[in-house]
Amino acid sequence: MEKGTKRTTIYDLAKLADASPSAVSSVLNGTWKKRRISKKLAERVMAIAEAQGYSVNVQASLLRRERSNIVGMIVPKYDNRYFGEIAEQFEMMARARGYFPVVTCTQRDPELEFEAAKELISYQAECLISTGATDPDRISAFCSASGVQSINLDLPGNDAPSVISDNYTAAKDLTNLILDRCETELGWRGPLRFVGGRLTDHNTATRLKGFISAQKERSIGVPDTHIMATGYSAQKAAQALVSFRPDGPAGLFVNSTISLEGVVGWHSKLESGADQIRYGCFDWDPFGSFLPGNVGMVEQDVSSMLNRAFELIGKPATSNEPVLVPCKLRAFHPNS
Amino acid sequence: MEKGTKRTTIYDLAKLADASPSAVSSVLNGTWKKRRISKKLAERVMAIAEAQGYSVNVQASLLRRERSNIVGMIVPKYDNRYFGEIAEQFEMMARARGYFPVVTCTQRDPELEFEAAKELISYQAECLISTGATDPDRISAFCSASGVQSINLDLPGNDAPSVISDNYTAAKDLTNLILDRCETELGWRGPLRFVGGRLTDHNTATRLKGFISAQKERSIGVPDTHIMATGYSAQKAAQALVSFRPDGPAGLFVNSTISLEGVVGWHSKLESGADQIRYGCFDWDPFGSFLPGNVGMVEQDVSSMLNRAFELIGKPATSNEPVLVPCKLRAFHPNS
DNA sequence: CTGAAAGCGCTTACAG
DNA sequence: CTGAAAGCGCTTACAG
Numbered sequence: 001m002e003k004g005t006k007r008t009t010i011y012d013l014a015k016l017a018d019a020s021p022s023a024v025s026s027v028l029n030g031t032w033k034k035r036r037i038s039k040k041l042a043e044r045v046m047a048i049a050e051a052q053g054y055s056v057n058v059q060a061s062l063l064r065r066e067r068s069n070i071v072g073m074i075v076p077k078y079d080n081r082y083f084g085e086i087a088e089q090f091e092m093m094a095r096a097r098g099y100f101p102v103v104t105c106t107q108r109d110p111e112l113e114f115e116a117a118k119e120l121i122s123y124q125a126e127c128l129i130s131t132g133a134t135d136p137d138r139i140s141a142f143c144s145a146s147g148v149q150s151i152n153l154d155l156p157g158n159d160a161p162s163v164i165s166d167n168y169t170a171a172k173d174l175t176n177l178i179l180d181r182c183e184t185e186l187g188w189r190g191p192l193r194f195v196g197g198r199l200t201d202h203n204t205a206t207r208l209k210g211f212i213s214a215q216k217e218r219s220i221g222v223p224d225t226h227i228m229a230t231g232y233s234a235q236k237a238a239q240a241l242v243s244f245r246p247d248g249p250a251g252l253f254v255n256s257t258i259s260l261e262g263v264v265g266w267h268s269k270l271e272s273g274a275d276q277i278r279y280g281c282f283d284w285d286p287f288g289s290f291l292p293g294n295v296g297m298v299e300q301d302v303s304s305m306l307n308r309a310f311e312l313i314g315k316p317a318t319s320n321e322p323v324l325v326p327c328k329l330r331a332f333h334p335n336s
Numbered sequence: 337m338e339k340g341t342k343r344t345t346i347y348d349l350a351k352l353a354d355a356s357p358s359a360v361s362s363v364l365n366g367t368w369k370k371r372r373i374s375k376k377l378a379e380r381v382m383a384i385a386e387a388q389g390y391s392v393n394v395q396a397s398l399l400r401r402e403r404s405n406i407v408g409m410i411v412p413k414y415d416n417r418y419f420g421e422i423a424e425q426f427e428m429m430a431r432a433r434g435y436f437p438v439v440t441c442t443q444r445d446p447e448l449e450f451e452a453a454k455e456l457i458s459y460q461a462e463c464l465i466s467t468g469a470t471d472p473d474r475i476s477a478f479c480s481a482s483g484v485q486s487i488n489l490d491l492p493g494n495d496a497p498s499v500i501s502d503n504y505t506a507a508k509d510l511t512n513l514i515l516d517r518c519e520t521e522l523g524w525r526g527p528l529r530f531v532g533g534r535l536t537d538h539n540t541a542t543r544l545k546g547f548i549s550a551q552k553e554r555s556i557g558v559p560d561t562h563i564m565a566t567g568y569s570a571q572k573a574a575q576a577l578v579s580f581r582p583d584g585p586a587g588l589f590v591n592s593t594i595s596l597e598g599v600v601g602w603h604s605k606l607e608s609g610a611d612q613i614r615y616g617c618f619d620w621d622p623f624g625s626f627l628p629g630n631v632g633m634v635e636q637d638v639s640s641m642l643n644r645a646f647e648l649i650g651k652p653a654t655s656n657e658p659v660l661v662p663c664k665l666r667a668f669h670p671n672s
Numbered sequence: 673c674t675g676a677a678a679g680c681g682c683t684t685a686c687a688g
Numbered sequence: 689c690t691g692a693a694a695g696c697g698c699t700t701a702c703a704g
Contacts, residue, residue, distance in 0.1 A: 007483055009697060020675045025699060035700095036673055053481035058458040059404060060697035063395045064680050078424050084414030087423075088441045100459065102438050105424045122394045123436065145389035147343055234622070264626045286570070287623040290600045345681060356691045361683060371684095372689055396681035400696050 008052045016052070017045045024049075028056060058100075062124070071099045071313065072120035073129040073153075074139075076108045080257045081285055085302045086131055086153070093306055099126075108232075110134045114142070121146050127313050129153050136160065149317075151309050155202055162322040163308045165300045167203050170327035171210030171253070171282060174298050177331055178251050178280045179218065181295040185334060186276060188249035191215055193226045195252050196237045196259025204229055204255055207282055211253050229255065237262025245270075252279035257288075264291050289332045296331040344388045352388070353381045360385075364392060394436075398460070407435045407649065408456035409465040409489075410475075412444045416593045417621055421638045422467055422489070429642055435462075444568070446470045450478070457482050463649050465489050472496065485653075487645050491538055498658040499644045501636045503539050506663035507546030507589070507618060510634050513667055514587045514616045515554065517631040521670060522612060524585035527551055529562045531588050532573045532595025540565055540591055543618055547589050565591065573598030581606075588615035593624075600627050625668045632667040 010024040017024060019041055026032045027045040048054075062068050071094050078084045087103045094101035102125070104116040113130075117139045120128055127149040130136045136157030143150035144159070156162035175192065182188045194211050197204030208227065215222055228240040237259035244250075254260045260281045267274055277293045284299035305325045346360040353360060355377055362368045363381040384390075398404050407430050414420045423439045430437035438461070440452040449466075453475045456464055463485040466472045472493030479486035480495070492498035511528065518524045530547050533540030544563065551558055564576040573595035580586075590596045596617045603610055613629045620635035641661045 007697095011697080021697090022675060022677095022699080023673095025697090026674095029699075031700085038673065041674090053478070055454060055458050055482060057399075057460060057697050059395055059399045059460050060680090061699075062680090063393075063399055063682090063696090064698045064700085066680060068395060078414055078420030079417070081415070084420050088414050088443075091441050092443070100455065101440075104437075105427050107424075107428070118391060119436065122391045124393060124395050142389070146391060261622050264623065268626050285623065286597050287600065287621065287627070290604050290627060291623065343681095347681080357681090358683080358691060358693095359689095361681090362690095365683075367684085374689065377690090393681050396696090397683075398696095399698090400681080400683045402696060 007057070008054045009057070013045060013049055013052065013054060016048050017041070019045060028054075029061070068124035068126055069098065069100045070102055070120070070123055070125040071127045071129070072117075072123075072125040073101065073103045073131060074106050074113055074116050074120075074133065075103060075131045076106060076133075078105060080283065082257075082283055082300055082302070083131070086306070089302055089306050090129070093310055097310065106133075108134070114138060117142060121148055127151065129309060130157070130160075131155075133157070136162075149313065151312050153305060153309055156322040158320060161312050161317050161320055163305050163312070163325060164203075164322050165305065166324040166326050167206040167282075168210040168213075170298045170300075170329065171207035172214040173210075173329045174280045174282060174296065175211045175214035175253055177296045177329065178253060178278055179214070179220075181334065182249060182251045182278050185278065186249040188251070188276075190218070190220045190251060191222045191226055192251040192253050193228060193244075194222075194255065195228045195240060195263055196232065196255035197229045198231055199227075199229045207253075207255060232256065232258055234258055234261035234265065238266050241266040246273055246277065248273070249276045250278075252277070254279050254281040257281060257283045257285045260285070260288075260291075267293055284330065289330075294332060295334075296329060299328045299330055301325050301327055343393070344390045345393070349381060349385055349388065349390060352384050353377070355381060364390075365397070404460035404462055405434065405436045406438055406456070406459060406461040407463045407465070408453075408459075408461040409437065409439045409467060410442050410449055410452050410456075410469065411439060411467045412442060412469075414441060416619065418593075418619055418636055418638070419467070422642070425638055425642050426465070429646055433646065442469075444470070446474075450474060453478060457484055463487065465645060466493070466496075467491075469493070472498075485649065487648050488658075489641060489645055492658040494656060497648050497653050497656055499641050499648070500539075500658050500660060501641065502660040502662050503542040503618075504546040504549075506634045506636075506665065507543035508550040509546075509665045510616045510618060510632065511547045511550035511589055513632045513665065514589060514614055515550070515556075517670065518585060518587045518614050521614065522585040524587070524612075526554070526556045526587060527558045527562055528587040528589050529564060529580075530558075530591065531564045531576060531599055532568065532591035533565045534567055535563075535565045543589075543591060568592065568594055570594060570597035570601065574602050577602040582609055582613065584609070585612045586614075588613070590615050590617040591619075593617060593619045593621045596621070596624075596627075603629055620666065625666075630668060631670075632665060635664045635666055637661050637663055 010021045014021045014024045026035045027042045032042050091101045106112040129151045131153040132155050136152045137159045140150045140159035150160045152162035230236045230240040254263050280296045282298045284297050288297045346357045350357045350360045362371050363378045368378050427437045442449040465487045467489040468491050472488045473495045476486045476495035486496045488498035566572045566576040590599050616631050617633045620633050624633045
């Protein structure tokens with residue numbers, strides 16, 4: 001409970017306990033047992049430390065040990081449940097493993113991404129997880145130049161191990177769900193439309209493949225005009241749809257909850273035929289099941305992905321072939 | 337681009353540049369101009385540093401300077417837009433001011449909160465912002481014992497300056513909005529019900545006051561049974577409503593988007609009379625405007641709150657009287 | 673059972 | 689214009 005401008009150090013404690021700084025240090029970091037320091041001294045030191053509100057200067061301690069315990073993560077945004085959950089679970093899991101997690105949000109900006117990575121490395125991060133990074137290879141290169149391990153999450157890279165969702169299978173499953181619902185509820189057989197994302201984005205491209213292939217298996221051809229991958233934002237999704245005024249049944253594969261916002265906005269403003277629309281979304285949001293027309297959503301398995309990522313930490317990279325993690329498909333009740 | 341187990345240090349650079357470590361250090365941290373080091377040497381050093389992929393060991397640098405640049409923030413959850421936005425904006429604003437932001441998510445667990453605070457202080461955080469903390473005073477006490485500044489955000493404390501939303505006014509405005517809509521759309525005049533949160537929670541209590549007082553001004557008395565502040569979770573909100581089967585018009589003041597989930601679930605399962613229900617929510621979610629029956633939401637002004645908080649950093653505390661920041665009320669189109 | 677000493681990588685008054 | 693030296697707070701072989 002000392003009040004002062006300077007924080008208490010082991011030297012202060014040593015003086016108060018009438019012991020050497022070495023002994024104090026050893027008591028405080030738990031090595032006193034094997035240094036065979038007397039229980040009596042140990043207890044005295046611990047009591048004094050407690051009374052002084054002492055807390056170790058980790059900066060100094062880790063500098064000496066040449067460690068940092070920091071595992072860094074960069075994440076694009078907290079504006080959907082997916083990344084929010086990733087950040088949250090990452091923190092908990094890292095802490096449970098004795099690391100000090102530092103998560104940085106990089107606003108989907110490649111420059112910020114790289115700056116954040118450099119800063120984390122300056123702070124001696126021991127491992128860096130790049131989540132949904134636009135340019136993961138640039139970060140991996142910088143990391144490896146600094147002797148720091150890097151791992152890609154959500155979006156794969158070539159120069160470091162990657163853990164990503166099995167986008168292809170999940171997209172296929174979702175497409176089949178939408179098709180089934182269109183058939184049973186509307187008596188309509190497709191083809192569906194694909195809304196949101198960018199085709200240059202790996203995940204979008206993979207999902208599109210699943211989308212196409214599910215329909216191909218039913219002998220449904222998808223015209224190019226049905227692919228509306230115009231970007232990541234509610235406005236862009238809404239824009240893509242502005243010229244689309246359905247005159248009968250229609251089905252949409254919505255890529256990400258961000259696009260979903262735009263789709264729902266468009267849907268709610270249709271003056272007629274809204275009940276002839278069905279859609280499903282790749283990504284999860286708790287309000288999803290209450291949105292009219294929404295038949296189901298894909299929830300990515302964040303815990304499993306992170307578990308796989310943590311398994312890679314500290315291990316030498318064997319292969320950069322992405323680890324694929326299955327997603328969960330959540331189907332909603334029929335819109336009768 | 338050196339590859340090796342050891343990171344490059346200023347000593348390595350000094351050897352390569354044939355200069356002293358002091359000179360290298362000074363070149364690299366920008367003080368070389370005032371130390372009048374020759375431009376020639378400076379440029380040589382910088383070129384070599386670049387070539388070696390050198391990045392300063394901030395741990396060592398800040399230890400020497402007796403600083404850390406770290407500003408810590410603890411936040412309960414990323415499971416709604418409010419806290420997600422707080423974390424995101426905090427990071428950007430901190431970075432813009434030259435700090436190294438570290439955000440920790442504490443799962444609404446008082447113990448985790450305190451542990452996280454201690455850890456942040458061990459890492460020499462210079463200031464700690466406690467957002468929505470269950471026991472902010474405990475954290476303030478620990479901080480002040482370590483000579484670290486602390487600031488409360490979202491939820492006030494007694495032992496450190498607080499920046500919070502003007503819950504009373506916003507709740508009153510929201511209540512008035514719901515009442516107005518009930519009157520014009522349903523021809524019904526209340527009283528409304530209050531759903532979600534805990535009365536022991538400061539914000540809930542304050543919002544409840546605004547809720548009551550708006551109705552009092554219209555001479556509407558609110559029976560105790562209309563106050564259903566049974567906790568923070570979708571299930572609890574849904575549970576509270578399970579026995580409530582309206583046989584006519586009804587209006588709900590929903591406290592937080594977490595409770596909103598429960599309310600919307602309940603609402604969507606009503607077999608009849610759903611169109612006679614109106615509700616508004618204290619907190620913002622982008623899907624809010626698409627939820628049937630939702631007349632409007634309160635959006636807390638995250639930027640302003642954080643601006644006020646940053647103004648306090650580094651300044652000696654003058655008063656612990658909470659700073660109140662106005663909220664924005666977002667009204668949705670009539671559900672005619 | 674315990675302490676003196678060296679050193680983690682940096683910075684900065686001080687003395688040329 | 690530049691370097692040697694001390695020191696930030698800790699840890700840990702080493703020598704009693």
